[in-house]
Amino acid sequence: METPVVAVLMLVLLSGQSVTARVLTEVEPRNYDYTKYHPLPEITAWMKQIETENPEVVSSTVYGKSYENRDIAFLKIGLKSTENKKAIWMDCGIHAREWISPAFCQHFVKEILRTYKTDTKVGEMLKNLDFYITPVLNVDGYTYTWTDNTTRLWRKNRSPGTGGCNCTGTDLNRNYEAVWGTIGVSTNCCSIIYHGPEATSEAETKAVVDFVQSKSKDILCFLTIHSFGQMILFPYGHPNIKAPNYDELTEVVNAAAKAVKAVHGMDYVVGSLTEALYPAGGTSMDWARLVGIPYSFTFELRDKGVHGFVLPEDQIQPTCEEAYEGARSIITYVHDKAFYNAAASVTATLWTTVLASTLLALL
Amino acid sequence: MSRPLCALWVFMVLLGDRLASPYRPETEPLDPEPHEANSIVELEVPPELDGTMSDGELVPHHYPAQRAAKVVQHYLNTRHGSPYRWIELHRVNKASLEDLGQAGKKYYLEISLKEVISNTDLGQCSAEVLFSGEQDQGAPQVQCPCEGLQKLNTTAEEEALFQRLNSSATPLSGSNIPDSYGHIAPEMKPLWHLGAAAASFVMLKESNESTLYNMAQVANITQLETENGQLRFKYHVLLHDMISQEILHWKLLVSWSPAGGVSVLQTEGQPKPAESTPEDTAPTSAS
Numbered sequence: 175m176e177t178p179v180v181a182v183l184m185l186v187l188l189s190g191q192s193v194t195a196r197v198l199t200e201v202e203p204r205n206y207d208y209t210k211y212h213p214l215p216e217i218t219a220w221m222k223q224i225e226t227e228n229p230e231v232v233s234s235t236v237y238g239k240s241y242e243n244r245d246i247a248f249l250k251i252g253l254k255s256t257e258n259k260k261a262i263w264m265d266c267g268i269h270a271r272e273w274i275s276p277a278f279c280q281h282f283v284k285e286i287l288r289t290y291k292t293d294t295k296v297g298e299m300l301k302n303l304d305f306y307i308t309p310v311l312n313v314d315g316y317t318y319t320w321t322d323n324t325t326r327l328w329r330k331n332r333s334p335g336t337g338g339c340n341c342t343g344t345d346l347n348r349n350y351e352a353v354w355g356t357i358g359v360s361t362n363c364c365s366i367i368y369h370g371p372e373a374t375s376e377a378e379t380k381a382v383v384d385f386v387q388s389k390s391k392d393i394l395c396f397l398t399i400h401s402f403g404q405m406i407l408f409p410y411g412h413p414n415i416k417a418p419n420y421d422e423l424t425e426v427v428n429a430a431a432k433a434v435k436a437v438h439g440m441d442y443v444v445g446s447l448t449e450a451l452y453p454a455g456g457t458s459m460d461w462a463r464l465v466g467i468p469y470s471f472t473f474e475l476r477d478k479g480v481h482g483f484v485l486p487e488d489q490i491q492p493t494c495e496e497a498y499e500g501a502r503s504i505i506t507y508v509h510d511k512a513f514y515n516a517a518a519s520v521t522a523t524l525w526t527t528v529l530a531s532t533l534l535a536l537l
Numbered sequence: 538m539s540r541p542l543c544a545l546w547v548f549m550v551l552l553g554d555r556l557a558s559p560y561r562p563e564t565e566p567l568d569p570e571p572h573e574a575n576s577i578v579e580l581e582v583p584p585e586l587d588g589t590m591s592d593g594e595l596v597p598h599h600y601p602a603q604r605a606a607k608v609v610q611h612y613l614n615t616r617h618g619s620p621y622r623w624i625e626l627h628r629v630n631k632a633s634l635e636d637l638g639q640a641g642k643k644y645y646l647e648i649s650l651k652e653v654i655s656n657t658d659l660g661q662c663s664a665e666v667l668f669s670g671e672q673d674q675g676a677p678q679v680q681c682p683c684e685g686l687q688k689l690n691t692t693a694e695e696e697a698l699f700q701r702l703n704s705s706a707t708p709l710s711g712s713n714i715p716d717s718y719g720h721i722a723p724e725m726k727p728l729w730h731l732g733a734a735a736a737s738f739v740m741l742k743e744s745n746e747s748t749l750y751n752m753a754q755v756a757n758i759t760q761l762e763t764e765n766g767q768l769r770f771k772y773h774v775l776l777h778d779m780i781s782q783e784i785l786h787w788k789l790l791v792s793w794s795p796a797g798g799v800s801v802l803q804t805e806g807q808p809k810p811a812e813s814t815p816e817d818t819a820p821t822s823a824s
Contacts, residue, residue: 211718319717326717327753327775327784345782366782403779441628443598450599452780479751480625480653482777486719 208281209491211273213320214244217309220280221249228287230254231300238381241333244313246381249283252304260512261389262505263467264397265308265382268346268458270315270328271483272401274475274493279309279399281494282501299509303394306385312346312378327483331378335363336371344370347400348454349379350461353412358454369456382458387465395469395508396462397501402482403451403474404442406430406500409463411447411454417463420446426507427471433503437496440476447472469508473497595632595644602632604749605644609664611741611750612679613650613686618734618799620698620727621691627651630661641670642746652689654730659685668746676742695795698727702768708760709770715754728758728770731799735791736774738801743808749779756786767792767800 206220225232231251238246252259266279286305290296310316314332318325330343341364348359354373355361362368370376374383386393408423410416417423427444434442443450447457451474463470476485476493485493595602610626617624631647644666650659662683669675702709714729715721721729732755740750757773772789787806793799 323713323717327777329782366784443603445596445599449596452600478625479777480623481715481719482751482753484715484717484719484754486715486721489719 208277208284208494210487211277211490212280214310214313214317217276217280218245218247221247221309224249224283224287231287231290237385239377240312240314241331241377242314242317244317246308246311246313246378248306248308248385250304250306251283251286251300253301255301258392259304260302261304261306261393262395262397262508263306263386263393263462264399264501265311265458266399267308267310267316268312268378268398269400270312270319270330271326272399272475273319273483274401274485274490275399276310276316277490278473278475278494278497279307281491282498283307283309285498295506299505302513303509306389306393308382311382314378315343315346329366330368331376333376337363339363341368344368344376346376346378347398347458348456349373349376350383350456350458352457352460352464353410353415353455356455357412358452359456367454373456379458383461386462386467390465390467393462393467394512395471395505396459396467397471397473397504398458398462399473399475399497401475401485402477402479404440404476404478405450405472405474406434406442406444407447407450407459407472407474409446409460409470411457411460413448413453417446419468423469426469426504429507430471430500430503434496434500437499438492440496442500469504471504473500593633593635595634597629597632600749601634601746602629602644602646604744604746605632605666605668606646606648606664607749608666608677608741608744609646609648609662609679609681610650611737611744612681613683614734614737615741615799617686617689618730618737619691619695619793619795620731620734621654621694622689623653623730623733624659624686625651625653627658637667637670639670641668643667650683650685655689655691657688659683659688661685677744679741692795694727699768699795702760703763708762710757710759711755712757713754714758729755731770731791731793732758732772732774734799735772735789735801736776736787738799739774739787739789739804739806740776743776747780751777751779753777753784761790764792767794767797769802 206223212220221234225234228251231253233250234247235250236245236247240246248265264279264282267276269275286296286300290300312331315328315330318332319328328343330345332342333344335341339362344363345359345367348354348367348369351373355369358367359369360367370379374380386396406427408417408427423446424444431442431444434440447454447459457472459470459472475497476489481489606626606629610624613624627649629646629648633645635643635645637643646664646666647661648664649661651657652659662681662685664679664681664683667678669677709728711722711725711728714725714732733752736752740752744750753775755772756775757771759771761769761771763769770791770793772791774787774789776785776787777783778785785807787804789801789805790803791799791801
């Protein structure tokens with residue numbers, strides 16, 4: 175009679191889950207169309223709805239104000255814990271015209287909330303990590319692109335020029351303190367790649383810098399989402415600087431590109447920013463790496479130029495699906511490296527072998 | 538082995554398995570000095586060692602080969618682009634660069650191409666792109682004998698479109714193609730592709746090793762009177778250059794017929810603004 179008891183014991187311990195785990199129905203906001211582009215007020219309302227409907231895992235925080243005094247906010251998603259948790263940072267919409275980027279953050283949030291109770295890996299990652307997701311970083315610029323047909327292709331934020339220069343806007347992804355003002359930028363405030371009067375001059379940059387710096391010891395991975403180009407990039411933007419773990423980063427992005435391609439067959443180019451795209455200083459990705467965050471990546475979503483920034487809405491879902499797998503591949507790698515180191519996985523393999531042979535002996 | 542001892546053994550093995558699994562080491566950032574923002578502790582690689590492989594061989598997915606390959610795309614669309622034909626660079630498979638000194642830089646490319654509208658794989662093509670060495674650069678010179686293009690037959694649709702637009706009572710006009718949501722009315726799609734083919738003439742002429750052009754949008758199109766058996770249009774197109782990130786406005790006078798192909802009769806536009814070239818601020822020594 176001990177055999178069934180042993181069998182039950184084995185099943186319980188092997189499953190690794192509490193026998194008393196409750197099975198809850200999936201909760202996602204009703205009537206929100208993830209296959210359409212949404213203006214900022216709708217995204218803000220959606221963020222509130224997500225928080226209200228998932229209070230056990232979601233909270234939102236306003237962590238800065240834009241030049242035009244709009245809220246800059248993230249959704250913090252993760253199982254609540256009394257301990258300090260490691261984190262993943264993701265921001266979308268740093269460049270105003272890249273509408274597919276905020277659409278991706280919304281899709282990503284929806285997916286992890288939809289699957290964390292049924293997908294063991296997602297559930298494990300939400301247990302061990304907190305995700306800080308900013309659906310729209312450049313809130314003023316994004317709002318501006320919704321004004322009319324002539325504003326759709328705006329890129330920068332909306333702060334005024336300084337020092338007698340009369341044009342509007344700083345390129346937020348040239349404004350970070352990371353070889354700022356060296357290459358791939360302009361000192362002319364009328365230029366679309368104007369880097370600002372100085373590093374971290376912009377309110378939107380300060381918001382990210384202040385928060386990320388305060389949590390830099392806990393953030394394992396910094397992901398910043400752009401379009402277009404179909405690329406997954408790692409630091410650096412300066413041609414004279416090479417990340418010491420260049421080979422490891424290459425492997426990580428290669429795996430991510432493979433995961434992307436498996437979804438809809440799309441090719442994403444991978445490499446360092448300066449080699450695969452162009453040299454550029456002052457990017458948030460480089461700054462995050464320099465501040466100590468070990469894994470920092472830029473995604474450039476669809477397409478490769480046929481539509482460019484005005485990606486048709488019927489491509490939102492497939493783009494988000496493939497990018498989700500790419501992001502998930504990177505996050506899983508980072509998570510597993512932090513929570514399952516090499517020694518432990520050897521030990522686990524050893525134990526599993528002993529277990530297997532013991533079970534065979536019992537049969 | 539007796540049963541109780543057996544059970545105990547299994548229990549201990551399982552316990553050991555549970556204990557071996559999640560392990561939480563202290564994560565150590567690779568950068569040893571997290572508090573010194575902007576202190577560059579990474580390796581410095583001399584410029585001549587990064588990017589290029591030996592004997593002028595280029596990494597196909599890095600930007601020098603990609604930019605040269607895009608020029609081939611523009612070239613092919615000036616010759617083969619139409620309301621029903623749009624050629625896109627699919628992949629760069631192999632690339633090398635020959636420095637010809639004063640004569641310029643010559644890129645040798647093996648690329649794969651796709652016709653986007655019919656989703657036809659055009660197979661592999663060899664191409665050569667020569668960027669002039671002179672200050673006042675002319676258009677890059679492209680050679681691309683690509684047999685795959687023979688496959689494309691769009692005569693029927695082109696004739697139908699030509700007849701429809703030639704005999705229509707009201708001249709065609711439109712704006713914001715695609716619109717902000719990426720949407721294009723089905724009857725405007727051929728005119729969008731025609732605009733892109735016409736824009737390719739400008740994109741080809743304006744291309745150099747520091748540009749990567751795509752047409753961002755047709756701001757406006759107006760049909761003019763047919764002349765010499767060619768439909769004529771006034772186009773206002775927006776071009777995007779990836780390297781400067783700028784949007785450039787060009788006005789084009791375009792003529793087209795199925796037999797004659799696309800011609801650009803007049804252009805009026807803004808070449809890339811000098812002030813926003815990436816080489817605007819020369820890199821100082823890393824600090």
